[in-house]
Amino acid sequence: MKNxxxxxxxxxxxxxxxxxxxxxxxxxxxxxxxxxxxAEIINYKGQKFYANIGQEFKSEKYFHSRPSTVNYNAAGxxxxxxxxxxxxxxxxxQKRIDTLKLQxxxxxxxxxxxxxxTASGSGLDPDISEEGALYQxxxxxxxxxxxxxxxxxxxxxxxxxxxxxxxxPSRINVLKLNIALDQLK
Numbered sequence: 001m002k003n004x005x006x007x008x009x010x011x012x013x014x015x016x017x018x019x020x021x022x023x024x025x026x027x028x029x030x031x032x033x034x035x036x037x038x039a040e041i042i043n044y045k046g047q048k049f050y051a052n053i054g055q056e057f058k059s060e061k062y063f064h065s066r067p068s069t070v071n072y073n074a075a076g077x078x079x080x081x082x083x084x085x086x087x088x089x090x091x092x093x094q095k096r097i098d099t100l101k102l103q104x105x106x107x108x109x110x111x112x113x114x115x116x117x118t119a120s121g122s123g124l125d126p127d128i129s130e131e132g133a134l135y136q137x138x139x140x141x142x143x144x145x146x147x148x149x150x151x152x153x154x155x156x157x158x159x160x161x162x163x164x165x166x167x168x169p170s171r172i173n174v175l176k177l178n179i180a181l182d183q184l185k
């Protein structure tokens with residue numbers, strides 16, 4: 001019995017050391033990042049927005065974000081947990097496709113980018129692909145009376161390339177893109 005207690009105590013001490021070292025490494029690593037492990041806060045028109053949390057944009061004159069299964073509530077992130085063969089999920093995605101095609105009739109039969117009709121695993125993804133933004137350009141051009149080329153240039157300027165040119169896809173933060181869009185003249 002005594003051997004088991006001593007072994008358990010030793011294991012506890014070793015695990016505390018391992019976890020402690022891990023936490024120190026993660027904390028130190030976060031301080032190297034541009035935001036130093038903190039949220040990226042953007043103050044715009046007297047409001048505070050978190051750039052690393054998805055935002056909902058309903059107006060036709062803005063780029064729309066990915067759908068959210070948690071209504072963009074950061075207090076409870078989560079996906080739908082429904083697979084691609086789930087009938088209810090397929091109906092939801094089809095409704096989103098139909099809505100997107102109604103909002104962007106100029107796109108005709110162009111394939112809808114997947115991130116515009118499916119939620120991310122957290123339901124809070126703030127980014128879309130360049131294709132997702134380009135799909136919405138004609139609608140925004142029409143609503144804002146801006147040339148398509150000017151909006152395309154804005155999208156190029158707002159596109160974040162993969163980390164080190166290798167890791168992950170190019171992406172665009174929708175909040176930053178819409179703020180930049182408001183500042184276009």
